[in-house]
Amino acid sequence: MKLISIPLITILTILLVEQAHASPKVTQAALINFKVNDVTVLAVEELGKSPALLVLKGNEIIYSAQFGEHFVATEEFAYTNSFLRFKSFNIEGLLSPILLAVAAAPGGSDEGFEIKIISEKDGKITLLNPDPIFITIQEGIFLKYISSKYGHGMITWNFQWDAAHYGPYKYEICIYRWDRKNQNLVLLKN
Numbered sequence: 001m002k003l004i005s006i007p008l009i010t011i012l013t014i015l016l017v018e019q020a021h022a023s024p025k026v027t028q029a030a031l032i033n034f035k036v037n038d039v040t041v042l043a044v045e046e047l048g049k050s051p052a053l054l055v056l057k058g059n060e061i062i063y064s065a066q067f068g069e070h071f072v073a074t075e076e077f078a079y080t081n082s083f084l085r086f087k088s089f090n091i092e093g094l095l096s097p098i099l100l101a102v103a104a105a106p107g108g109s110d111e112g113f114e115i116k117i118i119s120e121k122d123g124k125i126t127l128l129n130p131d132p133i134f135i136t137i138q139e140g141i142f143l144k145y146i147s148s149k150y151g152h153g154m155i156t157w158n159f160q161w162d163a164a165h166y167g168p169y170k171y172e173i174c175i176y177r178w179d180r181k182n183q184n185l186v187l188l189k190n
Helices: 008-022
Strands: 024-031 039-047 054-057 062-068 083-091 098-106 112-119 124-125 133-136 138-149 153-157 171-178 185-188
Touching: 024 083, 054 083, 054 112, 054 171, 062 112, 062 124, 133 138, 133 153
Parallel strands: none
Antiparallel strands: 024 039, 039 054, 054 062, 083 098, 098 112, 112 124, 112 133, 138 153, 153 171, 171 185
16 A cells, blocks of 8 residues: 655645635624623624624623525525625714624625614613615615604615616615604604
8 A cells, every 4th residue: 555645734734724714704893882881893704604793792792693594605606705894873863872784795786785773772782673674786774864854763765676677766765763762763654
């Protein structure tokens, strides 16, 4: 029997490349000071899995949010992977700070986004948007003071497909008013 000699450096390189490919990665981190909780927020991504947002107080995870299964790279788009980014905002009239987390799923002719609006309510980190927010590059959200009629809140606009390709621009508009008493966003009937 003939022994094959493989240099140790080759074996280590192969193992390290496989480990780097398979392990979760923190792609963004920030310290955020809520009224009660001073936390570390992490965006975690792993190839072949949907991204996750982790909120830590010390070494304890006090809140986590997983983004949709549709954000996992499919065989068709195996060369892409979803990614997650976040930013905190102080918006007058709403809980402060607001943490806006956006996961992006690259596609062929479009890109999908999932948005979560997170803040501290009664001392706990919680999701503020009542419904899941999924948008594409034709759509969006506005989170701020809307008008004297609606006060503070959120507006989303969703493109309405008319055919297989883009046609005249038609959108469904949803308006959410900020309910100060219950500290949440309430969908208004259009």
